[in-house]
Amino acid sequence: FQRRYIDRSRRSPSPSADNEGEGNGAGDDEDNYVPYVPVRERRRLQLEAMARRLHGLGGGPGSGSGGNSASVSDANDSDGASGDREADSPAPEPNLTEEKRQEGVTLLEMQRELKRKADDVKESEHTKKLKEEAVILEFLSDKTALKGVSELAKGIQYSTALRTGWRPPRHIASMTPIECRAIWDKFKILVDGSDPPPPITTFEVNFREMKLPHALIRALSKKGIEKPTPIQVQGLSTVLSGRDMIGIAFTGSGKTLVFSLPLIMFCMEQERNLPFSRGEGPYGLILCPSRELARQTHDIVRYYSIALEMEGFPSLKVAALIGGVNAKEQADSMKFGVHIVVATPGRLIDFLNKKLRQPAGVSPALPQVCRYICLDEADRVVDSTFEEDMRTIFSYFKAQRQTLLFSATMPKKIQQFALSALVDPVIVNVGRAGAASINVTQSVEYAKAEAKMPKLLEALQKTPPPVLIFAEKKADVDAIHEYLLIKGVAAVSIHGGKDQEERKLSFDAFRHGERDVLVATDVASKGLDFPNIEHVINYDMPADIENYVHRIGRTGRRTQRGLATTFINRQVDLSVLLDLKHLLIEAKQTVPDFLAELSRGEEDYVNIAGEVGCSYCGGLGHRIADCPKLEQKQRMAAHSLAKGPDYYHGTDGADY
Numbered sequence: 052f053q054r055r056y057i058d059r060s061r062r063s064p065s066p067s068a069d070n071e072g073e074g075n076g077a078g079d080d081e082d083n084y085v086p087y088v089p090v091r092e093r094r095r096l097q098l099e100a101m102a103r104r105l106h107g108l109g110g111g112p113g114s115g116s117g118g119n120s121a122s123v124s125d126a127n128d129s130d131g132a133s134g135d136r137e138a139d140s141p142a143p144e145p146n147l148t149e150e151k152r153q154e155g156v157t158l159l160e161m162q163r164e165l166k167r168k169a170d171d172v173k174e175s176e177h178t179k180k181l182k183e184e185a186v187i188l189e190f191l192s193d194k195t196a197l198k199g200v201s202e203l204a205k206g207i208q209y210s211t212a213l214r215t216g217w218r219p220p221r222h223i224a225s226m227t228p229i230e231c232r233a234i235w236d237k238f239k240i241l242v243d244g245s246d247p248p249p250p251i252t253t254f255e256v257n258f259r260e261m262k263l264p265h266a267l268i269r270a271l272s273k274k275g276i277e278k279p280t281p282i283q284v285q286g287l288s289t290v291l292s293g294r295d296m297i298g299i300a301f302t303g304s305g306k307t308l309v310f311s312l313p314l315i316m317f318c319m320e321q322e323r324n325l326p327f328s329r330g331e332g333p334y335g336l337i338l339c340p341s342r343e344l345a346r347q348t349h350d351i352v353r354y355y356s357i358a359l360e361m362e363g364f365p366s367l368k369v370a371a372l373i374g375g376v377n378a379k380e381q382a383d384s385m386k387f388g389v390h391i392v393v394a395t396p397g398r399l400i401d402f403l404n405k406k407l408r409q410p411a412g413v414s415p416a417l418p419q420v421c422r423y424i425c426l427d428e429a430d431r432v433v434d435s436t437f438e439e440d441m442r443t444i445f446s447y448f449k450a451q452r453q454t455l456l457f458s459a460t461m462p463k464k465i466q467q468f469a470l471s472a473l474v475d476p477v478i479v480n481v482g483r484a485g486a487a488s489i490n491v492t493q494s495v496e497y498a499k500a501e502a503k504m505p506k507l508l509e510a511l512q513k514t515p516p517p518v519l520i521f522a523e524k525k526a527d528v529d530a531i532h533e534y535l536l537i538k539g540v541a542a543v544s545i546h547g548g549k550d551q552e553e554r555k556l557s558f559d560a561f562r563h564g565e566r567d568v569l570v571a572t573d574v575a576s577k578g579l580d581f582p583n584i585e586h587v588i589n590y591d592m593p594a595d596i597e598n599y600v601h602r603i604g605r606t607g608r609r610t611q612r613g614l615a616t617t618f619i620n621r622q623v624d625l626s627v628l629l630d631l632k633h634l635l636i637e638a639k640q641t642v643p644d645f646l647a648e649l650s651r652g653e654e655d656y657v658n659i660a661g662e663v664g665c666s667y668c669g670g671l672g673h674r675i676a677d678c679p680k681l682e683q684k685q686r687m688a689a690h691s692l693a694k695g696p697d698y699y700h701g702t703d704g705a706d707y
């Protein structure tokens with residue numbers, strides 16, 4: 052299994068991989084066969100030989116038994132990486148050792164000197180690698196800013212964040228930096244950016260802390276929401292203060308409320324001051340990568356705004372612009388003014404480009420008055436729609452707005468892309484961007500293609516329903532769905548090839564517990580919050596590790612625990628498997644032997660000076676220079692140049 056992967060690797064194998072993957076050359080020349088000696092053993096033999104040589108020379112300072120044993124134990128104590136290098140580097144020549152010995156240098160000192168040199172080499176290699184990566188990243192970043200056309204034309208550069216009427220209560224605002232840091236440390240929150248607003252640790256009922264209305268606190272309470280999660284502790288005060296923000300936190304950790312609640316509060320304030328009239332709005336725009344997620348977010352925003360309206364607050368109009376649904380009806384719903392629009396990017400662009408017939412009175416340039424834009428699952432939105440589409444959307448803005456990006460996975464590349472749209476942002480991290488939720492137990496099983504279906508039935512026995520099954524291809528989703536129905540399992544399915552009505556029916560049946568199993572492509576992997584999913588089964592490993600993180604994040608939400616089972620086999624790309632291996636290690640999960648054995652020497656560069664993994668896709672098992680996703684994207688971009696701009700559209704990724 053391992054050999055196959057090493058053979059399929061696009062990179063030239065490392066010397067150690069050559070040794071391990073001797074299948075290629077084995078038998079070519081049996082006379083030349085040299086048995087493999089493990090590194091630790093080689094190092095021990097070398098040290099023994101050196102010690103013998105020193106004994107043979109009659110001893111001296113540091114060469115007595117005490118000196119030797121100190122050298123050996125010191126070498127054994129050193130970490131594996133440096134040990135490997137020492138073992139691979141040639142042993143000191145006997146005459147050199149003798150020379151040094153005569154200079155009074157002990158074996159221990161020589162050993163330390165060798166280690167220091169090896170570390171220096173390693174450090175300069177790492178610095179070089181980091182510089183190379185910065186150049187690649189720089190090369191990949193398009194210099195066209197994510198801004199409105201008029202801003203670009205007039206050279207407008209905003210330097211301060213928008214101001215809102217919200218202020219933290221005095222006892223919170225007066226917290227010292229040390230007090231803030233203590234809260235961040237307690238909740239494991241990393242905050243970056245100038246002068247971040249203070250964290251707030253409770254949704255205090257009597258207006259004192261987050262200053263949310265009682266009606267909203269009650270509506271939260273009805274959903275079992277009493278205390279803020281870590282991303283809410285820092286995120287809500289940041290957004291309520293009007294600051295731009297990048298919010299990164301585990302799947303199921305409550306990011307949706309961080310951008311929804313402040314937006315509702317801002318719209319209430321607007322509506323109170325100057326009610327929206329016919330054709331006006333929206334004030335806020337939320338972009339989602341899939342229709343189902345857009346619908347879910349729309350429903351959440353409606354739930355809280357209706358709860359407020361029932362208690363005497365102004366009525367807010369919330370509209371959805373979602374592909375696959377009657378466009379005229381959607382446009383009509385905005386006729387009388389709209390406060391908040393939740394959209395998928397494709398339908399929004401059609402709307403902005405006036406491809407859709409708009410009823411009289413509806414503003415053709417939607418974001419003209421828009422002061423708030425949020426990209427939920429931001430990396431997925433940008434990834435699936437392309438940066439160009441984002442530029443189109445941003446080009447319609449006419450004034451400064453508050454810009455927010457949220458996701459559980461947010462590679463550096465995406466953060467860099469977004470920076471031109473952000474003004475003095477605050478970056479809030481709870482856990483590493485791209486880390487899997489710690490509430491999910493991850494199990495990885497080897498399954499040959501033909502054994503997957505029976506194994507699926509076995510996996511379904513592991514937990515009670517509801518269970519989500521993911522597959523990469525639409526055809527596989529259909530095949531699994533049919534198989535499960537034949538076996539008597541109450542299953543439904545969704546993918547990008549089904550019409551919207553069918554998708555909605557399946558989705559609702561599963562959400563309301565009328566069906567036990569939902570089989571889906573990645574359209575259902577991002578952001579969807581089905582209640583109490585017990586088990587996520589990956590019928591196949593997704594082509595990129597971020598999708599894996601999103602898929603398994605459909606279970607283990609809030610504080611619940613969940614199980615994820617993933618089938619892998621030799622068809623999976625080596626890079627993706629290495630990403631998976633390191634993700635499992637990071638999450639302290641059991642790594643099966645067949646995965647643990649896979650290696651191409653990546654351990655040495657998974658973490659370079661604190662920079663972990665690939666800055667393009669976030670995978671932990673490779674660096675940007677070896678990123679399979681980047682490679683594929685560039686190949687596809689070359690194709691699309693030949694085929695025209697619509698080449699990508701219509702896939703499950705671009706779920707318009």
Ligand SMILES: Nc1ncnc2c1ncn2[C@@H]1O[C@H](COP(=O)(O)OP(=O)(O)OP(=O)(O)O)[C@@H](O)[C@H]1O
Pocket residue numbers: 274275276277278279280283300301302303304305306307308458459577578579580604608609
């Ligand atoms: N403070 C809270 N206490 C308890 N439950 C909460 C809290 N905040 C949100 N929730 C609930 O947690 C669930 C997950 O929230 P949400 O969908 O916002 O997560 P997310 O971080 O956006 O996940 P994903 O990355 O998958 O999109 C929802 O059911 C939500 O109602």
